[in-house]
Amino acid sequence: MLNQTNTELTREELMDKIEAQNLLINELLAEKEAEVKLDYPWKGNLGHWYWNIQSNDVVFNPLKVTALGYSKDEIPEKVPYEFFTDKLHPDDYITAMDKMMQHLKGETPVYEIEYRIKAKDGKWKWFYDRGKVTQREEDGTPLFASGIVFDVTSQKEKEENLEELTSSLIEIVEKDELTEIRNRRSIFRELKAKMMKSSIEEEQLVIAMLDIDDFKRINDTKGHVYGDYVLKEVAKSLSKTLTDKGCVGRYGGEEFLVILPLMGRDEAEQLLNSCREAVIFNEFLKNESITISGGYTLFDHHDSHEEFIDEADNYLYQAKRSGKNKIVGP
Structure with missing residues (x-):
């Protein structure tokens, strides 16, 4: 063995x-x-x-x-x-x-x-x-x-690349080409979503319509290229001032729609005036005396988004008629 x-x-x-x-x-x-x-x-x-x-x-x-x-x-x-x-x-x-x-x-x-x-x-x-x-x-x-x-x-x-491409395409579709903030379609969608959330959860919601004062004169005297430059700088000032407290989109032409969720009248008016002052003191615009006017309103849960915007627009016209470079609300 x-x-x-x-x-x-x-x-x-x-x-x-x-x-x-x-x-x-x-x-x-x-x-x-x-x-x-x-x-x-x-x-x-x-x-x-x-x-x-x-x-x-x-x-x-x-x-x-x-x-x-x-x-x-x-x-x-x-x-x-x-x-x-x-x-x-x-x-x-x-x-x-x-x-x-x-x-x-x-x-x-x-x-x-x-x-x-x-x-x-x-x-x-x-x-x-x-x-x-x-x-x-x-x-x-x-x-x-x-x-x-x-x-x-x-x-x-491939999935990750597709997700990146999709994200880029969404950004292109939702971003205003000139000012690089939300375009009209995007800011409208955001407004409807915030209105629905506000209605369901009974939260405060404020919107504002802002408009560059005498913008037609700027285009007529300085040209459309300079007018585009003003639009971009105003958009930057608004975005920088709002930070994550609200969002802004280009409503059309020289008008901007601002959405301020979870915010009451006094806080909203203070922030909107900060936006107005930010445009005045924009270092690239201050020598041109560029100003904005704005009208804001509080969400009534029975309003449609068209009625909501119309009410803010009415306050904007009041600001224009009463001397411009001011914020007016209820």
Whole structure:
């Protein structure tokens, strides 16, 4: 009889290895049968994986690792579940662990997730992973799971590029080309949304119509190019003064619509006068004596958006008739 060396397996280790192989063989036979029946739904470019949960051994298509930039020689002989989970993005780790734990407990029919995983070069790849516990003890203890993984990095990059393009197109569609603030369509949509929110939640809401005084004279004497310059500078002054307290859009011509949510009469009038003064002291306009007039009103929850704007417009006309360069409201 040969003496047992340190490299030989003990009887217990041999039995464990045989049992693990049997589990894998049974899984492969069941999978093959499913493929023959055309019932197996998981086909993918990185192949299948098989996890012996009791021994924590993972068997997988080498593509799963080579896609991350590792060579086959760098794959350890025994690959535990943590070999992959330790490479997950910090923002995806907890979600992935929770989803797997829920499935192992039988709370979900399958394990399914998209996650980022770090490649050898330090870059992040997107994987779509789907699997299922296929063998359990009589008491429900999970024994074996199998699944498939896809590298969806390219698809994710296309989605991100599409989102950026969509965002850019929305910005182009909603922005006034000259002044780079909201255009008429955009500020109208914002007004309707704020009116609805104000009605539902019974919040205060103020709007104002602002108009550049004697703008026709500016165009006639200095030309339309200079008139455009004035419009841009006035828009900058209004936006800078309003900050996040309100929003402004170009209503048309030299008129601007300002929306001030969650604001009462006194605070609104003070802020609008600050806007008026900001135009007067704009360092690029102060030598030209550019001023604005404005009319504001408070939202009556029974008003339509047309009635709301008309009321603010009426106060604007009062400001114009009473000498300009002032803010008038109820």
